[in-house]
Amino acid sequence: MNKLFYAWDLGATKCHAGLIEFDCDTQKLTCLKTCNVKLAKATSLENLIFQVETKLQCRMADADAICIGAAGQFDGEMLNLEGVYPFAMPFAHIAAQQKWPRYAVIHDYSPIVCATFTDYMDDSNNVLKLNDALINPSGRRVAFGIGTGLGGKDGVLFDDGNFWLGKNELGHIGITYPPADTIFLQRHIELMRFLSRSEQHHPISFEKILSGPGLVRLYQFFHQHDSYISPEDVGLRIAQGKAPEVMNAFAWYLGLFVGALQLIFMPEGGVWITGGVSINHLDVFKHPDFFAGIETSPAYLNQRQTYALGVLRNLEHGLIGCGYYAAKKLITNGHKHTVTILS
Numbered sequence: 001m002n003k004l005f006y007a008w009d010l011g012a013t014k015c016h017a018g019l020i021e022f023d024c025d026t027q028k029l030t031c032l033k034t035c036n037v038k039l040a041k042a043t044s045l046e047n048l049i050f051q052v053e054t055k056l057q058c059r060m061a062d063a064d065a066i067c068i069g070a071a072g073q074f075d076g077e078m079l080n081l082e083g084v085y086p087f088a089m090p091f092a093h094i095a096a097q098q099k100w101p102r103y104a105v106i107h108d109y110s111p112i113v114c115a116t117f118t119d120y121m122d123d124s125n126n127v128l129k130l131n132d133a134l135i136n137p138s139g140r141r142v143a144f145g146i147g148t149g150l151g152g153k154d155g156v157l158f159d160d161g162n163f164w165l166g167k168n169e170l171g172h173i174g175i176t177y178p179p180a181d182t183i184f185l186q187r188h189i190e191l192m193r194f195l196s197r198s199e200q201h202h203p204i205s206f207e208k209i210l211s212g213p214g215l216v217r218l219y220q221f222f223h224q225h226d227s228y229i230s231p232e233d234v235g236l237r238i239a240q241g242k243a244p245e246v247m248n249a250f251a252w253y254l255g256l257f258v259g260a261l262q263l264i265f266m267p268e269g270g271v272w273i274t275g276g277v278s279i280n281h282l283d284v285f286k287h288p289d290f291f292a293g294i295e296t297s298p299a300y301l302n303q304r305q306t307y308a309l310g311v312l313r314n315l316e317h318g319l320i321g322c323g324y325y326a327a328k329k330l331i332t333n334g335h336k337h338t339v340t341i342l343s
Contacts, residue, residue, distance in 0.1 A: 001025065003331055006063040007322035008052075009108065010070040012084045012148045014038045016315065017052045019063075020323035022331075027161075029118060029323040031316045033057075044087050045094055059098075065330035066103035067322035069111040071151070079105060102330045109153035110165050111321030112143040115312065116272055117157045118324050126314040127272075130285055133308040139268025142261050143312070144170050145275030146254075150207040150214075154265055162328055171207035173260060175253070178296050184252055191249070194221045206260075209253045212277055218246050235280055251284045255293020262304040263297065270308030279313050 001024045009016040018034040035055035042048040053059050060066055068091070072081030079089035091105050120126050121135070135141070137157060144152030150171030156164045175192070178184045195204050195217060208214055212231035219234045220226065222245045237243040261271055273285075284290055295301060 003064040003327070004058075004062075005323050005326040005330075006058075006060050006066040007111075007319040007326070008066075008068040008070070009111065009318035009322070010068055010079075011108065012071050012081065013040070015048060015052060016318065017056065018316065018319040019056055019058055020319060020326070022323060022327050027327070029120075029320055029327070031319055031323075034316065034319065039086050042087070045089050045091070049094065049098075061099050061101065063101055065101055065326040067111070067326040067330065068103070068105045069108045069318055069322055070105055071108045071149070074105040104325065104330060106325065107151075107153060107165075108318075109143055109145065109151045110155075111318045111325060112145065112272070112274060112312065113141060113153050113155035113165060113321065114163065114324040115317040115321035116141055116143060116155075116269070117161075117163060118320055120314075120317055120320050123314075126312065126317065128282065128285065128311040128313050130309040130311065131305070133270070133306050135270050135308045136268035139270075140265055141269025141272065142170075142265050142267045143272040143274065144257075144261070145273070146210050146212075146277040147275040148212055150205075150210045151275075152261075154267070157269070170261065171210070172203075172205045173257075173264075175204055175206055175209070176256065176260065176297075178256075182296065184292075184296075187249065191218075191221055206253070206257050209250070210257055210277075215246065215250065215277065218249050219243060222246060222249075231277075235277075238281065247281075247284065247287065248289050250281075251287035251289040252293040254284060255290040256296055257293075258309065259294040259297050259304070262294070262307060263299060266300075266303070267307055270310065272310055272312055274312040274317065278311060279315070282311065282313070285311060 003022040005020040005022060007018050007020050015037045019032045021030045021032050033056055037048060037051045042051060070079055072079050077092045079091055095103055140154055140156050142154045152170035154166040178188055192204060195208055209218060215231055215234045216229060219229060238247050258271055
């Protein structure tokens with residue numbers, strides 16, 4: 001017997017949606033069809049839903065369950081993201097009005113962690129492995145993504161296929177200083193001074209560097225005459241080899257962040273990286289400064305090197321993760337139109 005799930009990966013600027021088929025006998029998840037809708041092209045949540053349903057040729061009410069991984073906080077009625085969304089997101093009202101099946105609106109990186117629980121991880125087209133370490137199936141794992149912001153989540157898979165997800169905001173971890181005997185110290189001091197001037201009322205967190213806007217800040221640090229440039233233009237200059245110093249710094253801070261996560265979580269289930277910035281700059285994961293950043297702190301380094309590390313590079317992983325969440329949390333009990341609320 002098969003079930004049909006509606007899955008959304010709802011970011012700050014676009015909605016990536018798909019139909020996921022779940023085989024209840026084999027437990028296999030298959031992505032049947034996907035679409036993208038830019039939020040700027042929609043006039044309301046209702047209109048966004050209409051555009052998604054039109055592209056996928058399937059009403060959300062006709063699915064067996066719906067899982068929406070979304071940036072922001074869902075309070076049971078509205079999805080909120082500090083005024084970032086171009087229109088209100090009253091999911092509870094729309095769900096009741098349109099008679100949705102059982103659904104969940106969850107943290108956008110919860111599905112990414114859930115994707116690591118599936119056979120998605122067995123395909124080299126989906127995952128770029130950065131070391132030969134094996135995943136401990138029952139070990140804690142961390143997934144984070146670099147895009148408009150820096151988001152992440154940790155989780156644990158249980159033997160019965162159920163799971164536990166943490167509550168954290170990884171991007172807001174403060175940046176640590178490198179040791180005095182490294183070649184990165186002087187650049188780091190100068191960059192922190194630069195960011196302190198431009199971000200006077202905000203703490204300097206990893207998100208200030210590891211994000212699309214963060215790439216712009218790095219570029220402006222090295223090219224202070226070029227005050228106005230978009231993340232897309234910075235990415236293009238990096239790809240063309242015109243901003244190697246930006247790539248060098250970005251690689252090191254990315255490695256520093258990975259090392260910090262290893263120390264915080266000791267993730268025997270691995271650290272898994274994704275997000276538009278990461279996927280568009282895969283060369284950063286071959287950069288020696290990336291690995292130098294990981295090793296900046298020598299604490300427990302031998303143990304940390306036994307933890308799997310990789311990049312989730314197929315953009316369907318968020319939808320597959322939503323399917324896994326729906327299969328484990330939304331179709332085993334409860335009535336069809338019960339609302340599920342999770343942070």
